[in-house]
Amino acid sequence: MWDYLVQERADIAFGAYQHTSLVVQCVVLATVLAFALAVLVTRVPRLEGVANAVSAIGLTLPSFALLGFLLPLLSLGTGPAVAAVTFYAVLPILRNAVVGLQGVDRTLLESARGMGMDPVSTLVRVQLPLAWPVILAGVRTSTQMTMGVAAIAAIVLGPGLGTYIFSGLEQIGSANALHSALVGTVGVVVLALVLDLLLLLFGRLTTSKGIRV
Amino acid sequence: MTATVEEPRTTEPAAPAARRRRSRLSREQVILLTALPALVAITFALWAWWRASADLDSIESRQLAWGTLANLTWQHIKISLVTTAFVLVTAIPLGVLLTRGRFRRASPLVVGVANIGQAAPAIGLVVLFAIWLGFGFWTGVLAFTLYGVLPVLRNTIVGLQGVDPTLVEAGRGMGMSGAGVLFRIELPLAVPVIMAGARTALVLVVGVASFATFIDAGGLGALIQTGITLFRTSVLVSGGLLIALLALLVDWAGRVLETIARPKGL
Numbered sequence: 001m002w003d004y005l006v007q008e009r010a011d012i013a014f015g016a017y018q019h020t021s022l023v024v025q026c027v028v029l030a031t032v033l034a035f036a037l038a039v040l041v042t043r044v045p046r047l048e049g050v051a052n053a054v055s056a057i058g059l060t061l062p063s064f065a066l067l068g069f070l071l072p073l074l075s076l077g078t079g080p081a082v083a084a085v086t087f088y089a090v091l092p093i094l095r096n097a098v099v100g101l102q103g104v105d106r107t108l109l110e111s112a113r114g115m116g117m118d119p120v121s122t123l124v125r126v127q128l129p130l131a132w133p134v135i136l137a138g139v140r141t142s143t144q145m146t147m148g149v150a151a152i153a154a155i156v157l158g159p160g161l162g163t164y165i166f167s168g169l170e171q172i173g174s175a176n177a178l179h180s181a182l183v184g185t186v187g188v189v190v191l192a193l194v195l196d197l198l199l200l201l202f203g204r205l206t207t208s209k210g211i212r213v
Numbered sequence: 214m215t216a217t218v219e220e221p222r223t224t225e226p227a228a229p230a231a232r233r234r235r236s237r238l239s240r241e242q243v244i245l246l247t248a249l250p251a252l253v254a255i256t257f258a259l260w261a262w263w264r265a266s267a268d269l270d271s272i273e274s275r276q277l278a279w280g281t282l283a284n285l286t287w288q289h290i291k292i293s294l295v296t297t298a299f300v301l302v303t304a305i306p307l308g309v310l311l312t313r314g315r316f317r318r319a320s321p322l323v324v325g326v327a328n329i330g331q332a333a334p335a336i337g338l339v340v341l342f343a344i345w346l347g348f349g350f351w352t353g354v355l356a357f358t359l360y361g362v363l364p365v366l367r368n369t370i371v372g373l374q375g376v377d378p379t380l381v382e383a384g385r386g387m388g389m390s391g392a393g394v395l396f397r398i399e400l401p402l403a404v405p406v407i408m409a410g411a412r413t414a415l416v417l418v419v420g421v422a423s424f425a426t427f428i429d430a431g432g433l434g435a436l437i438q439t440g441i442t443l444f445r446t447s448v449l450v451s452g453g454l455l456i457a458l459l460a461l462l463v464d465w466a467g468r469v470l471e472t473i474a475r476p477k478g479l
Contacts, residue, residue, distance in 0.1 A: 047332070049240030056245060057252075060464045061457050062420030068453025071448040103264045144332050151334035155441065165337045169427055178344050185337030190330035 002087030004179040012164075020191055022150050026082055027143050030089030033137065037090075039123065048098060055091040062086065063149045067156050081150065081158025089147050094199055096138030100131030105131030121186040129208040136203045140196055147192040151184065162188045218315030245459030246472070248467040253458050260454055266427025269447065276439055276448045282455070289422055296354050300361040301411060307362075308369025309395065320370055327363045335360050335421040343378075343428040353430035357421050358385045361414040369449045408474060412467030419460045431456065433459070 005012065042049045063084060070080035105129050112122040121153045154162025168181030264277060275281070307444075311320040336358070344358040376399050384394040423434030433456045440449025 011379055049244055052241040053244040053248065056241070056464075057249065057461065060416050060460050062423055062460050064420065064423040064434060064437060065453040065456040068440065068449050068456075089437075094283065119349070134224040147332055148335060150337055162334065162336070165334065165340050169340045172340075172344055180339040181337060181341050181344060185341060188337065189329060189332045193329060 001179055001182070002177065005072050005183070008183070011036065012161075012187065014069075015159075015161045015163060016191060019147070019150055019162075019188070020076030020195065022081060022085060022158070022160055023077075023143060023146050025194070026085040026146065027089045029138060030086050030138055031093055031135070031144060032139070033086075034090045034093035034108070035128075037094050038077070038101055041094075041098050044100045051094060051098060055095050057088065058091045062151050064155075071156055076157045078158060079158045081153035081160075084153060085146045085149050092141040093135060093138040096141075097135045099133065101127055103134065104130045114168045117196055130211060133203065133207055136199065136206075138194065140199050143195050143199060144192050147188050147195070151188050223390050229428075242468070242472075245411075245465070247466055249461060249468075251318075253461050253465070256454070257458055260451065262445065263421070264451070267447065272443060273445055273447050274428065276434075276436065276445065277451055282451075283430065285433050285435055285456065286459070288426075289419070289433045289456070292350065292353055292425055292430060292432060293358070293415070293419045293463075296357040296361060296422070297354055297415050299354060299358040299366055300414050300418070304362045304365035305369050306408075308366050308373065311366075311370055318465065324370060327366060330359075333360075336427075337423075339424045339428060345450070348429040349437075350425075350430045352428055353422070354426040357418050360421055361418045362408045364413040364417065365407070365410040368406050368413075369403070372406030373399055375406065376402045379385050391461040405471065405475055408471045414468060416460050416464045419463050420456070423456050 019171065037051070040049045055130045066084050066087065067080055070083050074080045074083060076079060079137045091153075108126060109122060109129070114128045118126070148159050150158065151162035151165060154166050158180060164184030164187070168179075171177040232381055269277060295372070307323075310316050311323055338360055339353065339356045342352050348351045380402070381394055384398045391399065422432050423437065425432040426434035427440050433452055436448050436452025436455070438452075440446065440452055
């Protein structure tokens with residue numbers, strides 16, 4: 001195993017880098033999308049149930065099935081991987097962003113108005129900082145979840161560590177099958193843990209001082 | 214994968230809202246209970262109409278023959294049901310054990326380890342188990358069970374811990390035994406949370422069962438795999454569609470059961 005790791009270290013590092021980069025970029029994109037959707041949903045109360053139902057249904061869709069739909073639309077490669085990872089990343093963040101934005105005390109919004117803030121600066125300087133910890137919890141859930149989705153995306157020739165899992169599957173019977181599958185599976189778990197810790201740290205640094213526990 | 218796990222940290226801030234509408238079903242639940250079966254039925258009808266009228270080449274018509282489809286669907290359902298049964302008989306007793314007496318201290322550790330395990334990609338587990346045990350139905354069942362245990366285990370622990378301790382004490386005060394308290398107070402009160410976990414697990418399992426085809430254990434994933442290797446969009450999309458419909462249907466059935474099985478007092 002050790003020999004395999006040493007021998008393949010450049011490739012493994014590159015796979016890990018691609019995997020992380022795919023997930024991080026998609027999660028950032030998903031956070032922006034989900035926040036915009038959440039702002040819309042909180043402005044139109046009737047949409048809340050719909051948004052929650054849509055996100056529950058979305059999370060029910062198996063990722064392998066979704067990749068099946070996306071493949072004819074986006075052809076093999078990074079396209080379907082990005083689309084699938086972003087899709088799954090949006091859902092938990094959306095749910096949490098709605099909860100977070102609604103959790104902001106109404107009196108604070110009135111104070112902001114009373115101080116002469118316009119709706120945009122109320123959103124950016126009052127609501128977003130207060131809802132941030134809840135949104136960030138959603139981001140963490142999304143990141144953990146999409147690490148696995150990104151691994152499956154290797155079947156449509158997406159980038160990342162999933163390639164090792166599938167090459168392990170193809171080589172079953174040979175000595176390298178186990179090494180390859182272990183690198184893919186354990187690598188994803190390790191990356192997920194590292195990202196989660198980084199997000200935790202990021203959360204501490206970006207949470208507004210007034211609400212830090 | 215990717216059905217949501219009932220996250221305690223997600224729901225915390227929603228508590229006041231939940232309390233307000235506890236008496237009736239929330240808007241979200243109503244939508245899910247009514248729109249879900251309608252969505253599934255309409256999509257399936259459209260697909261079946263397409264299948265019956267489409268002009269298919271010989272490969273497609275062999276892959277999408279009604280008999281083959283029924284067979285694959287049945288294999289998919291069978292492996293999902295067997296796996297779910299395994300998940301329930303391991304996770305619920307384990308969850309109960311981890312909230313009893315001296316095992317209680319181990320529960321954060323077990324949940325932590327299980328959380329880390331959750332990040333493991335299902336396809337990786339399937340391949341590792343196949344290397345260890347060879348191809349076949351039971352290898353799939355074992356790998357998927359490992360994958361599905363977490364949500365049920367976590368929800369069993371969370372559900373039992375969420376039972377008001379004064380109720381447990383009241384039960385003890387009435388002279389109930391430990392087992393009596395467990396079966397007549399704690400478990401019934403924790404049923405909604407445990408059921409939510411079980412539904413999540415079942416949906417997860419239906420999803421990951423698509424990978425069974427990689428280890429010769431059958432299922433609808435075969436359509437997606439053949440669709441990709443033979444470049445047949447119709448087969449690919451049909452596979453994705455049928456798996457998604459099955460998952461949605463299972464999710465709906467779980468929600469209906471949850472609504473019915475909720476103990477009357479809650």
